[in-house]
Amino acid sequence: MIPAKRRTAVLISGRGSNLRALIEASETGADYPARIALVLSNKPEAEGLAIAREHGIETAVIESKGKERAAFDAEMHALLQSKGIELVCLAGFMRLLTPDFVQAWYGRMINIHPSLLPAFKGTQVHERVVAAGVRVTGCTVHFVSPEMDEGPIILQATVPVPPDATAESVAAAVLEQEHALYPQALKLLAEGKLVIEGQRVRLG
Structure with a gap:
């Protein structure tokens, strides 16, 4: 029995070149243990969102502009949990994360x-x-x-x-x-x- 792939979210702010590398790796073989299940950006114009859509991956935008850091991170955390995300990859995500958010995902976020x-x-x-x-x-x-x-x-x-x-x-x-x-x-x-x-x- 093939183990279930770990549901992974990639957080981006820009072009998403590392996002593309992660997606391609996850799609190359049945034995790759992670699946990119969500691409989340703090900027609606991030080019990486289009890459995700090309591959049929769900996308989400939570705009950070004008938001207090703790409130923004709490919104992200709630979304990640609601989507059943297990692992998080930061790929050109240009935000400093709060200690509470980091602690919630420590050991599962790279x-x-x-x-x-x-x-x-x-x-x-x-x-x-x-x-x-x-x-x-x-x-x-x-x-x-x-x-x-x-x-x-x-x-x-x-x-x-x-x-x-x-x-x-x-x-x-x-x-x-x-x-x-x-x-x-x-x-x-x-x-x-x-x-x-x-x-x-x-x-x-």
Whole structure:
């Protein structure tokens, strides 16, 4: 008997390139353990919503503009629960989540960040990487914690930074790795193979 796929929501604010990678991975074979059941955006103009509709995935918009953070998060939480969501992936979701929301989904909510955390947290990552002159960068999938970009690390992938690199060329190389890494991390999570031990994650 094939186990039921874990109902997963992807939260987006923009173009949804990582969303597309997650959808394609979930549709490639019967053995992928997660199904993208909902795509939720805080912006009605988010391009990723169209990607979801192309694949017949339910979409929802809860506008964040002008809303108090706790009220917005409570509305999202209620929607996710009403749809039977088990796992949450943040994919370019440009909102800081409240501690209450994070705690409710802790261990079931992951994010991808375009650097080798704990280096280069926050935004404008690739510009800062080039300016710092580092020789290696990459991307990180981690569990979401109340502190921005500080949750336990699940997987990382590296990308070399040549001397003539630009922010644009680094961004393109890192994004290619993101599209491979994020589906791998969701697969491990949906299979129940990730065990959080303090700030570390081990494969169970």
